[in-house]
Amino acid sequence: MMGGQVPILVLKEGTERETGRDAQRKNIEVAKAIADAVRTTLGPKGMDKMLVDSLGDIVITNDGATILKEIDVAHPVGKMMVEVAKVQDTEVGDGTTSAVVLAGELLHKAEELLEQNVHPTIITNGYRLAAEKALELLPELGIKVDSDELLKDIAMTAMTGKNVAEAKEYLADIAVKAIKAIAEEKDGKTVVNVDNVKVEKKQGGGIKDTELIDGIILDKEKVHPRMPKLVKEAKIALINTGFEVKKTEISAKIEITDPTQIQAFLDEEQKEIKKMVDKIKEVGANVVFCQKAIDDIAQHYMAKYGIYAVRRVKKSDMSKLAKATGAKIITNLDDLTPEDLGYAEVVEERKIGDDNMTFVRGCKNPKAVSILIRGGTEHVVDEAERALHDALKVVGVALEDGYAVAGGGATDIELALKLREYAPSVGGREQLAIEAFADALEIIPRTLAENAGLDAIDIIMKLKAEHQAGKKHAGIDVFDGRIVDMVEKKVIEPMRVKKQAIESATEVATMILRIDDVIAAKKSEG
Ligand code: ADP
Numbered sequence: 001m002m003g004g005q006v007p008i009l010v011l012k013e014g015t016e017r018e019t020g021r022d023a024q025r026k027n028i029e030v031a032k033a034i035a036d037a038v039r040t041t042l043g044p045k046g047m048d049k050m051l052v053d054s055l056g057d058i059v060i061t062n063d064g065a066t067i068l069k070e071i072d073v074a075h076p077v078g079k080m081m082v083e084v085a086k087v088q089d090t091e092v093g094d095g096t097t098s099a100v101v102l103a104g105e106l107l108h109k110a111e112e113l114l115e116q117n118v119h120p121t122i123i124t125n126g127y128r129l130a131a132e133k134a135l136e137l138l139p140e141l142g143i144k145v146d147s148d149e150l151l152k153d154i155a156m157t158a159m160t161g162k163n164v165a166e167a168k169e170y171l172a173d174i175a176v177k178a179i180k181a182i183a184e185e186k187d188g189k190t191v192v193n194v195d196n197v198k199v200e201k202k203q204g205g206g207i208k209d210t211e212l213i214d215g216i217i218l219d220k221e222k223v224h225p226r227m228p229k230l231v232k233e234a235k236i237a238l239i240n241t242g243f244e245v246k247k248t249e250i251s252a253k254i255e256i257t258d259p260t261q262i263q264a265f266l267d268e269e270q271k272e273i274k275k276m277v278d279k280i281k282e283v284g285a286n287v288v289f290c291q292k293a294i295d296d297i298a299q300h301y302m303a304k305y306g307i308y309a310v311r312r313v314k315k316s317d318m319s320k321l322a323k324a325t326g327a328k329i330i331t332n333l334d335d336l337t338p339e340d341l342g343y344a345e346v347v348e349e350r351k352i353g354d355d356n357m358t359f360v361r362g363c364k365n366p367k368a369v370s371i372l373i374r375g376g377t378e379h380v381v382d383e384a385e386r387a388l389h390d391a392l393k394v395v396g397v398a399l400e401d402g403y404a405v406a407g408g409g410a411t412d413i414e415l416a417l418k419l420r421e422y423a424p425s426v427g428g429r430e431q432l433a434i435e436a437f438a439d440a441l442e443i444i445p446r447t448l449a450e451n452a453g454l455d456a457i458d459i460i461m462k463l464k465a466e467h468q469a470g471k472k473h474a475g476i477d478v479f480d481g482r483i484v485d486m487v488e489k490k491v492i493e494p495m496r497v498k499k500q501a502i503e504s505a506t507e508v509a510t511m512i513l514r515i516d517d518v519i520a521a522k523k524s525e526g
Pocket residue numbers: 041042043044046062063064065094095096097098099157158160161406407408409444448476477478479491493
């Protein structure tokens with residue numbers, strides 16, 4: 001070494017390190033690549049992707065969250081982008097593609113500023129100010145959601161582009177009814193827990209055979225063939241212990257000196273179990289849902305008493321059954337009283353496709369309901385499930401908040417316009433960042449136009465002109481390329497979807513911008 005300098009090794013051999021602009025450039029490239037991967041799926045005219053996993057299973061979808069979940073992203077920044085889609089999906093159930101595309105564009109615009117030597121800290125500050133301002137402006141663009149009709153429009157907007165076009169209205173109607181049934185009032189607020197809508201799917205029939213059940217469906221049959229197939233005026237007991245004699249933990253040795261003693265021992269067990277079933281009958285239950293096992297003897301007596309019983313019901317289904325029927329889940333049979341029983345007009349076993357399922361219908365004011373999705377092929381059923389997932393979520397969110405905004409790029413263009421008006425008041429270099437943020441918002445209408453095969457530059461110009469003339473709901477009709485009022489076109493989405501997309505896209509973009517050093521340990525072998 002010259003001058004006797006010895007390099008000091010701080011990092012382990014094999015560690016990869018990138019710093020400064022190199023690190024930034026690479027990270028931004030990765031983020032943009034992820035955004036580009038889902039960009040062509042945005043909007044009603046978006047294309048689908050066919051994903052084949054390592055086992056050869058195929059998924060065909062244009063759902064951003066699903067696509068990103070399926071593709072294996074290795075780069076840490078890529079993983080952060082995938083996280084944006086996940087958060088968007090769990091928080092609001094829709095707008096996943098938009099959030100990722102927006103994050104990608106925010107970084108793309110940041111890149112241009114970095115090239116002009118604007119410091120990352122200035123950019124992140126500007127972006128944060130812009131996001132705050134946008135969220136503050138959003139309520140001014142709000143549309144009050146005060147009718148089932150508007151909720152249905154929201155559900156239909158969320159489902160556009162999914163492969164369920166012909167059944168969209170039908171599914172939207174089901175989604176609205178389901179959510180309205182399970183919505184609860186707490187402290188003067190509407191609270192919706194979408195988990196209380198149980199979605200089951202069975203291949204066969206067509207999408208229009210999909211049905212809403214005012215109760216619960218279980219993918220399970222009754223435990224014994226001699227039990228009734230149908231019980232009317234069902235009085236339902238929910239039991240989370242087994243109908244069996246508990247095995248002792250320690251193995252005990254019983255000394256038997258006379259064969260009759262074995263019989264006596266077995267008789268004793270039988271009596272125990274009969275006593276349990278008798279208790280059920282005594283309180284007046286004619287249906288039993290048991291979380292654990294129901295042994296042969298118990299089944300025999302239940303069948304004899306005309307009781308319909310299902311065993312090994314999932315814990316989550318037990319609580320849904322409780323919510324739907326009003327029954328209380330009982331751990332100790334001795335505690336069971338008639339008041340603990342739930343009610344349903346009908347409990348019956350029906351053959352759906354090749355399987356027997358249990359339907360609990362006609363619950364009074366059920367706070368949990370079910371949807372049984374039908375469809376010709378597995379792909380249709382799966383896509384319908386994803387479409388319904390989105391629809392249920394957006395309807396729930398809109399019902400909780402009571403506000404929606406115009407879709408089709410209308411809200412994005414309006415926010416961009418307002419942010420450009422706001423930027424000079426901040427001044428300095430942050431102003432540039434706020435303007436870049438405004439430009440980035442235009443990616444949504446631009447992509448909608450591009451995906452519809454329209455002239456994006458022309459469309460954006462026309463859109464801007466309309467908004468400058470005060471038409472804040474003007475957006476793109478992707479089907480005929482005209483600029484129309486999106487509210488009149490019934491293309492609306494919950495305000496929270498936009499809010500969340502702006503929040504998470506800004507968060508991930510600023511987080512990525514602040515990284516200027518990537519130190520990656522050597523991959524361990526194998
Ligand atoms: P995301 O995963 O972001 O929800 P989508 O593929 O569902 O992606 O596309 C959503 C975008 O499509 C939103 O910006 C929404 O406003 C827009 N959109 C939905 N329906 C229409 C329509 N009929 N006309 C124009 N834009 C629409």
